Amino acid sequence: GADVTTLPLIVDYMSIYYISLVLLAVPSVGANALRATGDASISGTIMVSGSILHMVLGPFLIFGLLGLPALGLAGAAWANLIARLLVFIVTIYVLAYREHLLSYTQLTFQAAMDSWRRIMAVSIPATATNLIGPVSTAIVISLLASFSQEAVAGFGIASRIEGLFVIPLFALSASIGPFVGQNLGADRHDRADAAMIWSFKYSLGWGALVAILLYFLRNEVSALFDDNTTVIEVAALYLLLVPVSYGSWGVLMMASAIFNSLGKPVSSTIMSIIRMFVLYIPLAFLGK
Structure with a gap:
């Protein structure tokens, strides 16, 4: 239903938004892993902080505040991408160094296959x-x-x-x-x-x-x-x-x-x- 006016706006937003989807997987899995350990507060804090950062960055990138370029609808997508990137980094840090849930032990092929099959x-x-x-x-x-x-x-x-x-x-x-x-x-x-x-x-x-x-x-x-x-x-x-x-x-x-x-x-x-x-x-x- 998009016309010649709205379609370019959709393309500008979604071309950036799709890139941010790559950064969404680890925080989503990590949040569930943290909840499974009984620590739901830290996962909630990370997600809420990411949303707040997204809201704060949005006006600056959309309207070009403080000398930043006014990117319009694409600015909303960039704000989303930056927020998800930071959430991704923080989630990895918490999983690795706070909860020690990331193991660097090399699995055998059979052990990896068994684990993947159960998952x-x-x-x-x-x-x-x-x-x-x-x-x-x-x-x-x-x-x-x-x-x-x-x-x-x-x-x-x-x-x-x-x-x-x-x-x-x-x-x-x-x-x-x-x-x-x-x-x-x-x-x-x-x-x-x-x-x-x-x-x-x-x-x-x-x-x-x-x-x-x-x-x-x-x-x-x-x-x-x-x-x-x-x-x-x-x-x-x-x-x-x-x-x-x-x-x-x-x-x-x-x-x-x-x-x-x-x-x-x-x-x-x-x-x-x-x-x-x-x-x-x-x-x-x-x-x-």
Whole structure:
């Protein structure tokens, strides 16, 4: 749906953004490794610091403050790249020198293959699960693009707002897996069961609270990101309907994380496939 005006801006941003993806893998894996050791605070501190640095650098590179070149949208991408580079460096340092989780012992080929095989038994289905969401979103955006750029923009704004409000659910899903796995390994099934039940209750409660807030504030929140009336209407409509499902989405997140911690990632993948390819995308085509 991009026209000759917006397409060059997209290319300027994404050509730099794609480079930064290379730097995202180690911090993501490292954060999970740190949480698995029971030290969730340091991984959270690193990630939050990276986000703050990104926000601080953004205006300087976008608008050319303090004599820096005004790079426009590309400046936002460069701010993202620099922040991710520093997060990458700090994560490596913490893993190697603070937690001593990096080993330089040379593995035999057979030992390496055995290790990779055990990791891939979980990581491949988990990767498929994580790919389902972006692929589904891309399909839906392509459908929206057939209507108008305003529809795509409104969906994008609503998705960003949605991302802010479901951060607590993502944070809990990142924590519940290691917690349940650790307690099951220690034969504390009572604690694991209690954690699962409370995570489900929290998800439903938080989802209900967000749905109520956005019901009353959807227009005002959408207007913070754009002044186009059509874009605001699209975003507000999304924020009227979709937040009702946030509670059940949170339960799905928790269940998926728990299945992964139990070494049963295929169950998580199946749930995501049903959600996206059996329900979400077919209903989107039907709605079109």
